[in-house]
Amino acid sequence: MEYITLNEQGFADVSGWINCHVVNYDGEYIGQRDEYISATTGLPAGAYLDKPPKAKKGMAIVRKGGEWAFEEDHRGEVIFSTKDQSSKIVETIGSAPDGxxxxxxxxxxxxxxxxEWVLDEAAKEEGEKNDAENNKSKLIEEANNYINNKQWPSKLALNRISDEDKKLFIEWLDYIDNLNDIDISSPSWPEKP
Incomplete structure (x- = not known):
């Protein structure tokens, strides 16, 4: 393999190999390689003779304005919307997009x-109240389903309920009463029977 140099105009006087540094279509440095240059031609697009700087963590080496430069590189990292906290994975070089x-x-x-992110106390309080109300409704529904699956109301009405089941039925009714009495601004959840 015969290596050559380019003349002052950037062309090869004779055919041969030249070691160059290559960028992709976005201008990002992807490595060095040997290119075969035919006489009277120059380097292919995206190939340069000057060596790029050493890599830095979190930065991509790019070619801009005829020079090597660094750009932030967060590809593969998660970014968060400043409007709604939704997230997505960064796929391109550069700083996080606006927003x-x-x-x-x-x-x-x-x-x-x-x-920075700042806690909205009013929204937190409202959200916690909504969560508590939803949890309270869910627990009451679960208790009612349990009672109905045991058929305790029908058995009681027909006087066909055992003393043990009657005792459990009353415990579940007390549990539902306790759930209904909960102050959702500072809930203290009762134990299931």
Whole structure:
């Protein structure tokens, strides 16, 4: 393999091999390789003779304006919408797009202040109340389903319920009463019978 150099105009006077540094279609450095250059031609598109800088963590080496440069590289990382906290994986080189941040919110009740997530106490309180109300309804429905599956109301009406089942039926009714009495602003959940 015979290596050559290019003349002052950037062309080969004779055919041969040249070691060059190559970028992809986005201008990102992808490595070095030997290219065969025919006489009177120059380097192929995306190939350069000058060596790029050493790689840096979290940065991609790119070719811009005839020079090597660094750009943020968060590909594969998760970014979060500053509007609704939705997330997506970064697929391109560059900083996080407008409206997104690399900082993960720690609560669904946070909003973006421009530089950090800030807890919205009113939204948190309202959300926790809604969660408590939903949980209360779910537990009451589960208890009613359990009671109905045991057919205790029908058995009681027909006087066909055992003393043991009657005792359990009353415990489940007390449980439902306790659930109905819960203050959802600071719930203390009763144990199931």
């Amino acid at each position: 997104y941040t690399l900082i993960k919110p720690s609560s669904i009740y946070e909003s973006w202040s421009g530089s």
